[in-house]
Amino acid sequence: MPSSISGPPEAASPDAPPRDEPLRDAALLVVDDAATVRLYYREILGGLGCRVEDAWNGMEGLEKALRAPPRLILVDVNMPGLDGYSMLRKLRQEEALRAVPVITITTEAGAAEASRAYRAGANLYLRKPVRPELLAGLARVLLGMPPA
Incomplete structure (x- = not known):
């Protein structure tokens, strides 16, 4: 089953950190209660050199x-x-975290859930399961990396 994506017209914040910083020392954060899902995303994102x-x-x-x-x-x-919604609202209240791009990834498929995620502060809303190449490509865009 292919994953779906929806997003606002501008996925990355104009206040995002400079894109010319070396990414090998940059940290990406995966927040999910399922250990296997965290490992899956870690493997995909680790391939970006972060x-x-x-x-x-x-x-x-x-x-x-x-x-x-x-x-x-x-x-x-x-x-x-x-x-995740509550976490996003709290993140966006913190000056140091307002510009950090956030991708929500969930099994919830409705437009109401996507709207709720965007209102909470998400930059993108993806439905599980997410294809590895899609996730890696979107992460590259949000991190300001050239296409693979």
């Missing part, structure tokens, strides 16, 4: 992002404790 950190719920993800702001965040919306 360090990939992960967290199992929104609270841990928020704490990690506050300690060391990542260049990109992938977040599931359905998690125990602090869900």
Whole structure:
């Protein structure tokens, strides 16, 4: 089953970090309560030459992002404790994290869920399962990397 994507016209914030920084030392953050999903995304994103950190719920993800702001965040919306929507709202309240691009990835397929994710602060909304080449390509765009 192919994944679907929807996004606002401008996916990356104009206040995003400079795109000419070396990415090999940049951290990407994956927040999902399923260990296998975190490993899957880690493998895909690790191929971009970035360090990939992960967290199992929104609270841990928020704490990690506050300690060391990542260049990109992938977040599931359905998690125990602090869900992805709540995590996004809190992220966007933090000056250091407002410009960090966020991709929500979820099994929720409706337009209402996508709208809720964008209102919370997402840059992109993807439905699971996400094809590796799609995720890698979108991450490259949001990180300002040239196409593969």
